[in-house]
Amino acid sequence: MGKMRRRRTFLHRAESFSACVPVGIGKGRGTCRRTGKSFLACAAAVLVLCLACGGLVFAGGPATDAGEPMTLESVGEPLPDGADSALLENPAGRACVIDQAGLLDAEDVALLNEECERLYEAYGVLVAIVTVDDFGGGDILDWQIRVFREDPFGMRAQDGVMLAISMADRDWGIQTFGSAQRAFNTYGRERIGEIVLESLSDGEYYDALDDFVGLCGRFLKEAEKGKPYSSEHPYRKSVPVWIIVAVSFVASFAVSFGIVSVWKKGMNTQVQRIGADEYLKPGSFHLTRSSDIFLYHTVSRSPKPKADSSSSGGGSSGMSSTSSGTSGKF
Amino acid sequence: MDFVEYKCPCCGAALKFSSGAQKLKCDSCGNKYDVEALKEWKEADGNAPEPELHWEFQKEAQGAKRTADGKYICPSCAGEIEVDEDTVSTKCPYCDNVVVIRATASGEFEPDAMIPFQVEAGDARQRLENFCRGKRLLPRDFKNKSYLKNLKGYYVPYWLFDCDARADMSFRATRVHTWSDSEYDYVDTSHYLVHRGGEMEFYHVPVDGSTEMDDRTTESIEPFDYAGLTDFNPAYLAGYETDKYDVDKKTAEVRAKERLYNTAETALRNTVTGYGSVVAQRRQMGTKGGRVSYALLPVWLFETIYDKKKYQFAINGQTGRMVGELPVDKGAYWKYLCGFTALGTAVCSLIGIWLFGGVL
Numbered sequence A: 001m002g003k004m005r006r007r008r009t010f011l012h013r014a015e016s017f018s019a020c021v022p023v024g025i026g027k028g029r030g031t032c033r034r035t036g037k038s039f040l041a042c043a044a045a046v047l048v049l050c051l052a053c054g055g056l057v058f059a060g061g062p063a064t065d066a067g068e069p070m071t072l073e074s075v076g077e078p079l080p081d082g083a084d085s086a087l088l089e090n091p092a093g094r095a096c097v098i099d100q101a102g103l104l105d106a107e108d109v110a111l112l113n114e115e116c117e118r119l120y121e122a123y124g125v126l127v128a129i130v131t132v133d134d135f136g137g138g139d140i141l142d143w144q145i146r147v148f149r150e151d152p153f154g155m156r157a158q159d160g161v162m163l164a165i166s167m168a169d170r171d172w173g174i175q176t177f178g179s180a181q182r183a184f185n186t187y188g189r190e191r192i193g194e195i196v197l198e199s200l201s202d203g204e205y206y207d208a209l210d211d212f213v214g215l216c217g218r219f220l221k222e223a224e225k226g227k228p229y230s231s232e233h234p235y236r237k238s239v240p241v242w243i244i245v246a247v248s249f250v251a252s253f254a255v256s257f258g259i260v261s262v263w264k265k266g267m268n269t270q271v272q273r274i275g276a277d278e279y280l281k282p283g284s285f286h287l288t289r290s291s292d293i294f295l296y297h298t299v300s301r302s303p304k305p306k307a308d309s310s311s312s313g314g315g316s317s318g319m320s321s322t323s324s325g326t327s328g329k330f
Numbered sequence B: 001m002d003f004v005e006y007k008c009p010c011c012g013a014a015l016k017f018s019s020g021a022q023k024l025k026c027d028s029c030g031n032k033y034d035v036e037a038l039k040e041w042k043e044a045d046g047n048a049p050e051p052e053l054h055w056e057f058q059k060e061a062q063g064a065k066r067t068a069d070g071k072y073i074c075p076s077c078a079g080e081i082e083v084d085e086d087t088v089s090t091k092c093p094y095c096d097n098v099v100v101i102r103a104t105a106s107g108e109f110e111p112d113a114m115i116p117f118q119v120e121a122g123d124a125r126q127r128l129e130n131f132c133r134g135k136r137l138l139p140r141d142f143k144n145k146s147y148l149k150n151l152k153g154y155y156v157p158y159w160l161f162d163c164d165a166r167a168d169m170s171f172r173a174t175r176v177h178t179w180s181d182s183e184y185d186y187v188d189t190s191h192y193l194v195h196r197g198g199e200m201e202f203y204h205v206p207v208d209g210s211t212e213m214d215d216r217t218t219e220s221i222e223p224f225d226y227a228g229l230t231d232f233n234p235a236y237l238a239g240y241e242t243d244k245y246d247v248d249k250k251t252a253e254v255r256a257k258e259r260l261y262n263t264a265e266t267a268l269r270n271t272v273t274g275y276g277s278v279v280a281q282r283r284q285m286g287t288k289g290g291r292v293s294y295a296l297l298p299v300w301l302f303e304t305i306y307d308k309k310k311y312q313f314a315i316n317g318q319t320g321r322m323v324g325e326l327p328v329d330k331g332a333y334w335k336y337l338c339g340f341t342a343l344g345t346a347v348c349s350l351i352g353i354w355l356f357g358g359v360l
Helices: A002-015 A039-059 A106-123 A140-150 A186-201 A205-224 A241-265 B035-044 B058-062 B102-106 B123-132 B215-220 B249-269 B330-356
Strands: A097-099 A126-132 A160-166 A171-177 A286-303 A319-321 A325-329 B015-018 B023-026 B089-091 B098-100 B147-180 B184-208 B277-306 B309-316 B322-324
Touching: A097 A106, A106 A126, A106 A205, A126 A140, A126 A205, A140 A160, A140 A171, A140 A325, A160 A205, A171 A186, A186 A205, A186 A325, A241 B330, A286 B035, A286 B147, B023 B035, B035 B184, B035 B277, B123 B277, B123 B309, B123 B322, B147 B249, B184 B215, B184 B249, B184 B277, B215 B309, B215 B322, B249 B277
Parallel strands: A097 A126, A126 A160
Antiparallel strands: A160 A171, A171 A325, A286 B184, A319 A325, B015 B023, B089 B098, B147 B184, B147 B277, B277 B309, B309 B322
């Protein structure tokens, strides 16, 4: 588990120099990148770096937000009177990840913190994670707004995205603040929630949070390029490299085998003739009889595949979205 | 009294005549059939063997038999003809038919026709070089280390088959129609019995008459341009090797029949259109005026020795078409296979990572 966690977090680092290679969100497979032994990864990273540079040159500078950035005060509904604001203690002073529910060990928290700090430096957006035993009831999105205002993270950020997990009623929520709402629009929050929920529901908390941070990086990068993910520009879940390489190998081998087989066949031009077409006198063929007789017909039927009846709304692991937050149960 | 039993083409169950529908009905699958259609079906489904084709040997047809007192019998009117010993052919004084005398006189191995060589021996090396051009799997030192051996011009004995053919074939054909409703996808397959008959004329279908020559080689250098056919003249044989045939025409007929049937089937099948699948069910063919003639056709043969192994080549002595088998450099084969695979994998992987992402 320890190795896996290190590897996954290192993957986010790879994103820092990769404009085109998405940060992985799938289950970790492959070799440990921290050891730095994989030549393929290095070669791919170098090549991808070239593509990234080219991409940035052609993409131009960071795009500005299309809409008016929302300030902290303008986010969310007004706080209900007498609402109990949970106090989040953060002994570390400055940290993006506050794990009061104790879902992660110290090493996990450190790795996630490190990646969140990097994203904050790169994009100026706070990617925050908060886990608590019980947030006190009510709407978790409102609670998140209060937490963000209190700024237990010590970052004094105006723009941010926060994933909150409350274990009492298995609530989760993604709330966005300020200009981050552009990168994490309704589509984005739901898409991230959908992916994070897979691990969250299975109790794989580190994987879920690691996925969240990785996805935030991708969404921020895309927004910076002026093309935030949306229903018109959907985020596609990454395919693991080993699958891409394996498929590429099989396809390349098949095509290569076809090419050299044709060449090899061309080395022997002795081919027995099938017919005597060359010796059929031109114009000598004419039909003397032609009849098409219907005999019978058979009808077979097969049931149509049933559409997936599962719904993302409601139930034990659904979600709902407001203008700047998405929440649900896991 | 004989009873005729018809079986359902669809399921094989016995059919009963339905007096109401005036059709034969299958109680098993529910299909109904016209009586005439069933009759056609039964004929086509009879698994009748493909009939033999009938040929007349040209010499036997035209040549004249010799009587005991040295006269010849006209094959057309049976009149007795008196000729000199050196006479090759003459006209029958009774019926004006041209009677070939020399065929009988000189033996059955004398050809009817031949095509003289038109490609020079000196062209063989150049043609081999042209043949090797662009062959990436050829060993690099093949041109330098190989050497021509046993270059010989060879008049190959061929049987040439001519006929007016009548073909009658049946095909099983299907048309598929699909549709869907809210719950099911439906596939309606209509089955047809398709008959096609046609006439066609074949001219000089060649069949190798020598066991020394591989049939694949002799068929690969086809076709010959029959405009260059001339009467047999021994003068053309000077400087070339010639063998008499050792595959008799009866044996050669088997291959001729196979080729004629295949071409007839292709010609008729091309007229069966509008179906999703077409499968030949019955093939019948007859010939009218089938003739077999014996001809010598020119072929250059040579070998090259490379790496202590022989490679044989043949060149059509009339058209220059060259066939043969070249050695394959296994190292080059694997080099290209692995190289293309590695290059393709790298390029496809990068494109795949770019398009579909991945976990580095």
